[in-house]
Amino acid sequence: MTQSEIFQDLPLEEVIGDRFGRYSKYIIQDRALPDARDGLKPVQRRILYAMFMEGNTHDKPFRKSAKTVGNVIGNYHPHGDSSVYEAMVRMSQDWKARHMLIEMHGNNGSVDGDPPAAMRYTEARLSSIAAQMLRDIQKDTVDLVPNFDDQDLEPTVLPSRFPNLLVNGSTGISAGYATDIPPHNLAEVLDAVLMRLKNPQATVQELMQVLHGPDFPTGGIIQGIDGIKKAYETGKGKIIVRAKAEIEKLKGAKEQIVITEIPYDVNKANLVKKMDEMRLDKRLDGIAEVRDESDRSGLRIVVELKKEISGEPILKYLLKNTDLQVTYNFNMIAIYNRRPTMMSLQMLLDAYIAHQKEIIVRRSRYDLDKANNRLHIVEGLMKALSILDEVIAAIRASKDKKDAKNNLQEKFGFTEIQAEAIVSLQLYRLTNTDITELRQEQKELEEKILELKSILESEKKLVSVLQKELKEVKKTFQEPRRSEIEEKIEEIKVDLDVLVPSEDVVVTVTSDGYVKRTSIRSYNASNGEDFAMKESDHLLYEAQLNTQHHVLAFTNKGHYIFLPVHELPDIRWKDLGQHISSIIPLDSEEKIINVEGVADFNTDQYVVSITKNGQIKRTALADFQVQRYNKPFKMMNLKKDDLIIASGIADSGAEVYLTSYLSYAIRFKLDEVPVAGIRTAGVKAMNLLDGDMVKAANIIPPNHKGKVMIVTERGGVKKMALDEVETGNRALRGVLTLRELKKQPHRIYTVVYVEKGEGIQIITENGLKEDLREENYSLSERYSNVSYVIDVKTDGFISHILKLSAKEENPK
Known part of the structure; x- marks a missing residue:
């Protein structure tokens, strides 16, 4: 290993944490968030400064955008040209900025989202209001720091002679922070600054008398003064913007x-x-x-x-x-004292005022130094003109410029600066008439020095200068407000009757979840026959509804699906419906157990749900109405092993009739069940033995005249009067409704409530269909047994049972 190769053994999380921390700090401070003082992000500031330094200002001709982009990248912002050009374009778009800082010739995009022309085609220059952003920048008003390659200097902030952050707003996303500050009206913002200068304790309520709220370049109607007030107080708030x-x-x-x-x-x-x-x-x-x-x-x-x-x-x-109507969320985060800060309106105004005071102080010091230096030279020139012949003689007797300066300093007491000014003087200036000009300049300089000293020594004087300058900017650049502000957020109530044409249709839902609506014409053309569905499927719901009605579909997992009839797929009677999971996402194991059509939710009706473990729940039908319906909604909290076996709409005063697998039956008034909200569990309906479960649930209407038809798993059927089971309290075990056989006892498949002329159709796994009308059966006592209708050994076990209406002969 060579001497230069040094390896560090560090934990990955430490390295990643350090690198991401540094990256985040850079993104937050130097890329995505605006400065609270000038309202600019670094790339915007560099573009404006580069154009200013190149003399690409509003009083000069336009220049190619590519030239500015190259200049910005080469001198200040070593990033991609597209990011620089995009920032430049955005500052020129009158639908994005309330006061454009850049004027652009050529295609700079559109409100339709069209991209701008390439930078080689467009031309740009600073706008007249952008000159106010850069005014006095060459008078040492802001700190200049070395650029990325230490070859030049760039400003850390612009003088910004108007509150750009509030006027043009800002939006940005960084690491862990995002900002959304809307644009405002220039005149209103300046009035708020002036009010805050006059009264540093001004409240949001007082400031809003002049600064009414955002003013978007695209106009529109803003609703919600409370949201604006909250945003100005806390930095966060919500308003509605309407076309x-x-x-x-x-x-x-x-x-x-x-x-x-x-x-x-x-x-x-x-x-x-x-x-x-x-x-x-x-x-x-x-x-x-x-x-x-x-x-x-x-x-x-x-x-x-x-x-x-x-x-x-x-x-x-x-x-x-x-x-046409959107929600705008204020999130007023800006860089303040080099930190991302949630800013209230007062903080934004105070940050701007403090910045402007510093600008005026630094400018005044700069101007004071210049004025003192010039006064010193003017006094030297006046003295030289008073002894002009001696001065000329001294200069002529000198060897060179340096010797002449030394002679003037030694003989007449001039300072080096004065001597330099005298020897640099042109001959034509050596006339007696110039002394009057010098005296006039001396007087003006002395007055200017007094003025500048008073600004630096007196806070009151400084504030009056700031007020005067702000009023000048307001007078020059103010524009009428474009956005209207309304106090309250209007709640939009959509009248479905007008939007959806009234049409009667036939709505069908199958057990497997195929749903459709069919025009009455298509239904009549088929005579209600040849309904399209899969062989293993059967019709769960068929009813004539209006397109202005709604459908509620209840599932075994405790959910319900809300479907406006007019949004159901319009499909012919002879064609297969659309699966409900393509309209509303549904779990593959979840089954629809019942469907109800609803014309009006505001009725004295309830949705009643019963589970196999004997729980019951009653909820007001009005609670089931929703505005957004792109997913199933919870209607009952279930325990892990529980499922809903029945769910439907019941009138007030109805009765509940439950039968268990072991043939226990219970009957009680629906009013026994407390009314509960949507997202709650039920209460006990039936006290079940171990191994027992609820197999059938019937909602008996008030003033009923019906009977029940009991069907067993072995294909036995009997008709029984309701009064065989007396009305009592809920949460009881109930009474037996079949004689208990010692060998091969009958177990309940289902129990169906039927009225005069109605009946049931039993369908077996082998495809046998058996229609049973109630009038063909005599009443049986509770302890009696059943008579066999089908032989499960030859006909197959029962697959499902349909209820026959009084007129219906062959159900679909």
Whole structure:
């Protein structure tokens, strides 16, 4: 091993921790977060400084952007050219910056997200307001540090003669920190600075009398003054930004929505595309056409509606479901004293004021030194003019310039600086008329020195200078506010009746989870026959609903699925439906056990769920209504080995009739079950023996006149009156409903509640179908046994049982 090769044995976590720590510190301080004083990130500051030093200012012609990018990379920012050019372009985009710091000729991108032209095609220069960012920078107002190769100097901060951080805002993501500061109105921000100067204790409430809130370059409507106030107090807060839209009436009972301003940072092309997709998907049936009519005169998006469709509910739906309305979250983090800091409004204003005071103090010192030096020279020149002949004679008698300077200092008492000025004087200046100019300059310099000393000695004088300069900037650059501010956040209530055309359809759901809606025309054309499904599948739900209704599907794992009927796939009666897992993600082991159609959630009805381990839960139907429905929702907390065997909608005053595997039955009023919220467990419904479980659950309607049909696993059936099981309390074991045989006792397959004319259809594994109407069976007592309907040895075991309605002969 050579002398130069030295290896260190260090733990990996120590090395990685150290390297990532250094990297994070660099990202936070020197790349992604803005400085609280000038509101700029290092790359932005370097671009502005490089353009200023090159004389690429607003009063000079435009120059190629590539020249500036090369200059920035070569002298100040040794990174990729694309990152520099992107930062440069962003500062020139009038939909991103409230006051552009760079003016650009050529394609600098668009609000549609189009990329800018390459930097070799575009030209740029500093804007007039950018001159205020760099004003007095050559008067030692800010610290200059060596650049990356120590060949030049660059500023650590710009003088920033207006509060750029608040005016243009900032956004950035670094290691562990992110910032989102919205743009504001220049005049309002300067008024807030002036108020804070006048009253350093001014509260957010007082400051908001002049600084009302953000002012986005794209305009729009801001809602939520409380969110603005909270953000100004804490650095974090939420507001709603909404597009500006009007509803215009056209000829022939038609309307159109015209959007003239969109929320900040929203891509217009994507927004128009999303609205048009809603028209194509028929999620919004009332839209005839979506057009982008934006041109040089301004933004204009037109949503043309179909005849006799009202614009108000369509607009509400678009606001709720597209980026016509977005949430903006303040996160006011900036670099303050070299640290990332969550800034309140007062902290931001105070940081800016302290910076400006330092700028004025440093500028005044610089100007004072210059004025003193010049006064010293002027006094020397005046003295020289008063003894001009002696001075000329002394200079003529000298050998060279150095000797002449020495002679002037020795003979007449001039200082070296004065002597240098005298020997450098041009001959034409040696006239008597110049003494008056010198006296005038002396007087002006003395007044200037007094003024500068008063600024440096008096805080009050310094503040008055700052106030005057801020007012000048305000007068020159103020613009009217673009964003409107509304106090409250308006809750958008979408009226589905208007958005979804009313149409009666047949909704079907199969046991395997295939779902569809079918037009009445397609259903009638098939006479309700030839329904498409797999051989092993059977129909779980079939009902005529309206497209404005909803469907609730309940699963055995304690979830429910919320589906608006109009969003179900529209499929012909003779075609296979779409599997529900392609609409809502569902666990492969999870099965749908029941489906209910709901016309109105605000009724005195409940969803009742019963588990195999004897738990029951009652929840108000209104709790099942949701706004977003892209996943299954929890409706009952289950223990690990438990499953839901029945779930459905029940009216108040209904009864619950449960039967266990060992044929115990219990009957009680639904009101015995307390009403619980969605995400809770149930209460005990039935006290089960070891090895027993609930096999059948029936919700008996109030004023019932029905019976129950009991089916055993061995294919036995009997009809029994409900009153054989008396109404009692829940959580009991119940009474036996079959005679217990010593050999091969019957076990319950299911129990079905039927009314007059109804019945059941038993389907076996071998495909046998047996229709059993209730009127064909006489009533049996509780202790009686069953009569056999099928022989499981030859016909196969029962696979499932369907309920037959009074009119139905052959269920699908």
